[in-house]
Amino acid sequence: MAEVRYADMKHKVALVTGAASGIGEACARQFAAQDCRVVMVDRNAERLQALLGELSRSGKTACTVVGDVTEEATSVAGVDRCQSAYGRIDYAVNCAGVVGASASIDQTQLEEWERVLAINLTGVFLGLKHQLKAMIPAGRGSIVNISSGAGLVGIPYLCPYSASKHAVLALTKTAAMEVAPKGLRVNAVLPGSTRTPMVEEAISQGPELERQILGSLPTGRLATADEIAAAVLWLCSEQSSYVNGHSLVADGAFLCR
């Protein structure tokens, strides 16, 4: 992919949750490539550390917060680290998420429902809450929540996932309406099937499943994490200054049927 330079991003501060893998990792790398200072949040300490080492060796400025996004202390720590290490927070990407176990609604365990909602929805709420608390007094900031194509249509056998991703759009729109008068923006990106460890795990179950998935995609291929991160960075940048409360679908026309 050709590299885009956003002049307004240089030396700004970006917080990314779910930064240790997949789409979140691609966002962290792309912010770093724009010479942003990056605070990377994830519960996977080992992968965060490896990414931090790599970015630091290439002269980028970043730090990590290890924590679970379902705990309010993690959201507080992420924002505090932006302020204490770099004195500001300009962008936030709420990306940490899980698919959850596949089951019909009548077979879905309450514990699994609550686990997926806690990560995919409460995690985004807690992130937004503390990111906005810091951004509102500054009168600037752009936040992107990662929903999914599953936020627009029902996905049989993944009811907590689909419900959580629909609800992320409701949160995004509500937040955008609340903070637009204060000069802030909150948008959502809805990726289609993207080649990340989350999807690799599913398709590694057999070549037939992979053929089926690819066959259902108008492009005949999965998105790359970088293609999704590119949409996220555009929404954070000044190039999208009048885009607010928007649900940006990046799915290679999958939902156009």
Ligand SMILES: NC(=O)c1ccc[n+]([C@@H]2O[C@H](COP(=O)([O-])OP(=O)(O)OC[C@H]3O[C@@H](n4cnc5c(N)ncnc54)[C@H](O)[C@@H]3O)[C@@H](O)[C@H]2O)c1
């Ligand atoms: N890959 C896809 O096809 C696809 C499609 C649509 C939406 N999405 C969404 O994109 C986001 C990223 O997915 P991905 O494919 O990059 O997945 P991934 O599994 O590669 O990465 C997810 C990251 O989130 C972290 N994480 C999970 N639960 C956490 C928690 N409770 N606290 C802190 N960190 C946690 C994981 O450790 C991991 O590093 C998710 O919200 C997912 O729902 C992915």
